[in-house]
Amino acid sequence: MAALQDALAAEHAALWSYALAVAFLEADQAAAARTDAAAHRELRAAVEIVLVQAGQRPVPAQPAYATPQPVLDAVSAAGLLVTAEADAAAAWRSLLERSADPRLRRTGFDALVATTARTARWRGAAGTVPAVPVFPGRP
Numbered sequence: 001m002a003a004l005q006d007a008l009a010a011e012h013a014a015l016w017s018y019a020l021a022v023a024f025l026e027a028d029q030a031a032a033a034r035t036d037a038a039a040h041r042e043l044r045a046a047v048e049i050v051l052v053q054a055g056q057r058p059v060p061a062q063p064a065y066a067t068p069q070p071v072l073d074a075v076s077a078a079g080l081l082v083t084a085e086a087d088a089a090a091a092w093r094s095l096l097e098r099s100a101d102p103r104l105r106r107t108g109f110d111a112l113v114a115t116t117a118r119t120a121r122w123r124g125a126a127g128t129v130p131a132v133p134v135f136p137g138r139p
Helices: 002-024 027-053 074-098 102-126
Strands: none
Touching: 002 027, 002 074, 002 102, 027 074, 027 102, 074 102
């Protein structure tokens, strides 16, 4: 369950990052960010349910998170989202590596695929090439 708690912590951080980034994004990118945040919110809620059902107390969100660089415009906001998605991908990949439970592994796989797609969008917006990371979730 430690890997699932780590994934939950990454989901909390991703949601915080999206809330910050959306203030700096153009309207079309902000709409995409809101859609991405909703996906993270749904996943976070599902993970919390699994943890509670397993008798675990879900790790809480932090009041704030450090950004890898100052967020000052749309490009740096997209860069923050690249980092948030990469961190989420790493957490979900770790769950895949450490869990034998088929349902958790399916959730982890689906989350890794989804976060890779979101990473590609934000890497493109930030001007990072290649847009798709070579090994999603790999540090």
